[in-house]
Amino acid sequence: MDKLRAAITEVIDSGVLTNDGPRVRRLEELLSQAVGASDLAVCGSGTTAIQLACAALGADGREVIVPAAAFPAVAQAVLRAGGTPVAVDIEPTYLTIDPQAVAAALTPRTGAILGVHTFGCPADVDALRSIARAAGVPLLFDGATCWGISYRQTPLLACGDAATLSLHATKLMHSVEGGAVIGNTVPLAAEVRRLRNFGASPAGASPAGTNARMSELHAAFGALVLEEAESEIVRRLAVRKLYLDALRDISWLEPCPFRLDAGPNVAAMPVRLVVESPFDAEALATALLSHGVHARAYFAGRYRMRHIQAAGQTPCADAAARRVMCLPFHGGLTEREIGRVADALRSAPG
Numbered sequence: 001m002d003k004l005r006a007a008i009t010e011v012i013d014s015g016v017l018t019n020d021g022p023r024v025r026r027l028e029e030l031l032s033q034a035v036g037a038s039d040l041a042v043c044g045s046g047t048t049a050i051q052l053a054c055a056a057l058g059a060d061g062r063e064v065i066v067p068a069a070a071f072p073a074v075a076q077a078v079l080r081a082g083g084t085p086v087a088v089d090i091e092p093t094y095l096t097i098d099p100q101a102v103a104a105a106l107t108p109r110t111g112a113i114l115g116v117h118t119f120g121c122p123a124d125v126d127a128l129r130s131i132a133r134a135a136g137v138p139l140l141f142d143g144a145t146c147w148g149i150s151y152r153q154t155p156l157l158a159c160g161d162a163a164t165l166s167l168h169a170t171k172l173m174h175s176v177e178g179g180a181v182i183g184n185t186v187p188l189a190a191e192v193r194r195l196r197n198f199g200a201s202p203a204g205a206s207p208a209g210t211n212a213r214m215s216e217l218h219a220a221f222g223a224l225v226l227e228e229a230e231s232e233i234v235r236r237l238a239v240r241k242l243y244l245d246a247l248r249d250i251s252w253l254e255p256c257p258f259r260l261d262a263g264p265n266v267a268a269m270p271v272r273l274v275v276e277s278p279f280d281a282e283a284l285a286t287a288l289l290s291h292g293v294h295a296r297a298y299f300a301g302r303y304r305m306r307h308i309q310a311a312g313q314t315p316c317a318d319a320a321a322r323r324v325m326c327l328p329f330h331g332g333l334t335e336r337e338i339g340r341v342a343d344a345l346r347s348a349p350g
């Protein structure tokens with residue numbers, strides 16, 4: 001905390017509070033180095049990161065294929081970018097966008113495929129890449145929660161033609177509020193820097209522009225949190241282990257599987273109600289709240305995306321909405337607190 005206070009004071013004393021200041025550029029350099037990506041621009045949130053990436057990829061006026069079970073920010077960002085989200089089903093095991101369903105939903109109007117690495121679990125990157133290449137459309141991944149996670153020895157954020165990151169305070173790596181766009185096969189950073197600042201350029205202001213800047217205060221905060229990211233990963237791995245022990249005897253609940261060759265599994269603690277369960281994830285989250293436990297059913301209830309167009313049936317996404325929820329998860333959780341979550345789960349259904 002002392003370090004944070006000193007950093008904030010330093011920003012205030014510098015007289016530069018926002019508008020592409022040196023701390024924003026410094027954070028961009030630090031994040032680029034860590035991901036091994038040369039093309040990276042930060043912005044105001046993970047949501048505007050998706051929006052600006054879609055705009056920079058030319059999805060305006062086009063269909064963007066998204067998973068039917070996803071945080072609402074995904075479809076909202078596509079809409080704000082002037083695209084039309086088209087929802088397709090997810091894979092039953094890993095809860096990530098189903099490549100078969102993506103292939104079936106392609107039309108001449110498709111402007112991009114937008115996969116989500118759900119709760120940090122990689123989407124089927126290889127299958128999606130083949131489909132996107134064959135169709136000649138860009139492949140974008142929402143890697144909002146994927147800081148520090150690799151897939152087959154490659155940082156997950158380096159997968160796809162482009163990827164986005166959230167730097168919100170609930171994520172492992174954050175700047176209180178913030179986000180980033182990473183151009184992997186196509187350079188996007190320069191365009192994202194224009195778009196986050198009203199799209200202003202010598203040729204005029206782009207309609208796709210908005211105010212999605214990051215302030216110097218947020219950037220300074222981010223640089224300090226980054227120093228802690230590695231130790232937070234270690235703490236979270238220990239917390240996951242404690243959870244797995246604590247949940248072992250709850251037969252109606254199972255931790256969501258993580259794709260092989262991916263790790264560390266440190267973004268979230270998603271669990272799934274087994275099929276026979278008589279109650280749904282939303283009801284369980286509400287019951288847990290009465291025990292002071294903040295669990296979230298991210299695909300249901302208040303988070304369910306209304307009025308979204310779907311291509312075909314989405315039975316796996318519908319099942320995930322009924323059965324998947326995330327338990328409280330961060331490196332500061334103690335064994336006692338995790339025990340309290342497990343106790344609340346045991347008493348919640350009754």
Ligand SMILES: *Cc1c(COP(=O)(O)O)cnc(C)c1O
Pocket residue numbers: 045046047048071073074116119142144145166167168178179
């Ligand atoms: C957190 C999150 C977002 C939104 O990020 P913000 O920084 O809160 O705007 C988008 N997608 C996923 C998968 C997320 O987890």
